[in-house]
Amino acid sequence: MARLLVRAGAEPGKEYALPESGELKIGRLPMLPIALLDTKVSREHCRVYRQSTGWVVEDLGSRNGTYVNAQRIKKRLLQPGDRLRVGQTEFEYSTAAAGSPPPEGAPGAGGGPVLRSTRKMQQ
Numbered sequence: 001m002a003r004l005l006v007r008a009g010a011e012p013g014k015e016y017a018l019p020e021s022g023e024l025k026i027g028r029l030p031m032l033p034i035a036l037l038d039t040k041v042s043r044e045h046c047r048v049y050r051q052s053t054g055w056v057v058e059d060l061g062s063r064n065g066t067y068v069n070a071q072r073i074k075k076r077l078l079q080p081g082d083r084l085r086v087g088q089t090e091f092e093y094s095t096a097a098a099g100s101p102p103p104e105g106a107p108g109a110g111g112g113p114v115l116r117s118t119r120k121m122q123q
Contacts, residue, residue, distance in 0.1 A: 002055050002095050004048070009089030010037065016091075023049035025060075026086050040064045040087035053077060055093065057084055 002018040016034055018024055026034040027045040036045075042062040049056055058075040059066040067085040068076050078084070078093040085091075 002050075002093070004034070004084065004091040005094055007083065007090045007092050009087075011089075018048060018050070018055060021050065023047045027060075036087055036089055038087035038089065041089075045086050048078075054079075 004016045004018065006012050006014040006016075016024070024034065025032045025044055025047045026036065026041075027043050028036060028038065028041045029043045032044070042060070042064070044060050045062045046057055046059050046066040049058070055078045056075060057066060057068060057073065057078055059073060064087065065072040067073065068078070068082050070083070070085075080093060080095050082093045083090055084093060
């Protein structure tokens with residue numbers, strides 16, 4: 001199941017499951033699925049929704065912008081490990097099971113990529 005994990009901000013470690021259908025909005029309004037108490041966040045800042053190719057984040061005309069991997073975006077298809085920043089909160093997009101650690105080599109996994117030899121071992 002796809003989810004957003006809070007990596008920096010007011011609630012690090014918190015996880016938000018993305019709905020199988022529909023969308024999830026992020027903003028300052030208390031009635032939103034992800035409500036952030038942050039003056040840098042618009043009332044309805046951005047939305048995350050599913051399309052046939054995967055999950056997309058779209059800025060909803062926010063004043064301070066929506067960022068993916070430190071680049072300001074209007075709309076972008078998310079890839080596992082992408083960092084989504086809204087105001088002072090940074091999320092990591094993941095498709096791993098809830099509560100599982102990030103895969104080796106993924107951003108935030110705490111290590112470099114795992115290199116495997118392609119040579120067969122001799123007996």
